[in-house]
């Protein structure tokens with residue numbers, strides 16, 4: 001009975017509660033927000049400008065435009081394309097609804113493409129198949145923090161004169177062939193939502209190289225006014241402004257930016273811890289035949305936002321949903337990222353997308369589980385999660 005696997009089994013570890021996620025906010029972030037609250041300037045202002053400059057420098061981008069969320073960032077980026085009725089935008093079906101909704105809200109026709117079996121990222125072959133004369137943009141999603149196949153996608157975009165807007169909600173910091181995500185496509189959208197790798201509670205950023213486009217985004221994130229509130233109300237500012245184009249209310253607040261500045265300084269250490277946790281999961285689970293571990297292509301630097309395993313249904317008597325329940329019963333929180341868009345009612349009814357035409361994502365939808373991955377996890381927490389999963393799968397082998 002006492003094999004080495006048994007010795008490290010969760011039954012030998014005291015039961016513990018491991019939530020799916022807990023934010024890593026320290027006294028420094030708290031102090032920075034309080035200081036901003038005392039400063040007399042709460043909304044977009046000097047700290048937002050400082051955060052934009054620091055973020056652009058960290059990523060290596062020429063410009064960074066801070067906004068209220070990644071959803072706002074995606075919408076603002078897509079809005080800049082001035083999509084006409086019938087214009088098509090291709091994105092991955094294995095994403096959060098915000099990606100698809102942004103395309104629809106920007107007036108685009110949403111075209112969902114499948115993912116590759118190894119990384120679950122947008123499949124360039126399926127994208128190429130779905131190009132039409134009406135295609136205007138491609139929106140790759142760097143799933144789980146693993147950059148999509150940008151060389152292939154950029155080649156398709158160049159060939160057809162398309163804009164590439166990356167959904168980098170998961171991928172900070174990440175790299176592809178030595179280039180930082182945020183400097184690769186035409187525009188890149190980041191998320192600072194509570195659960196993301198860098199958080200400001202709610203927040204987002206667009207990075208880009210084109211200065212004129214950056215100015216357009218800056219204007220449209222705040223009502224389309226030619227002067228933002230900071231310049232309007234500061235001593236050197238003027239009260240007069242114009243609205244040449246309708247804009248949105250998508251600005252970041254200085255309280256969020258103050259938190260972001262601290263998180264950005266901590267990002268290298270936070271990222272190192274994420275990499276350690278991912279490596280530990282891989283070491284602990286690599287000999288479990290009932291599960292497929294996340295692949296990492298050699299050309300990428302992984303942001304490790306999520307650790308997504310896939311169950312092998314042919315080896316198991318339990319469906320994924322029941323495995324999640326068993327984990328929960330043992331105190332382990334987990335999640336599913338994502339229910340593909342084509343399986344959600346709105347998209348199923350409005351898109352021309354049958355599950356059989358998106359086979360890889362449709363199959364993954366039944367087998368994926370995201371394990372807890374956040375910087376406050378201890379190595380023992382990670383061991384407990386891995387051993388609990390191993391025990392559940394072992395007990396339910398086919």
Ligand SMILES: *Cc1c(COP(=O)(O)O)cnc(C)c1O
Pocket residue numbers: 068069070071072095096098099141167169170190191192193203204
């Ligand atoms: C979280 C997320 C978003 C939305 O980010 P918000 O900042 O919450 O708007 C968009 N796309 C993906 C893939 C995400 O995971």
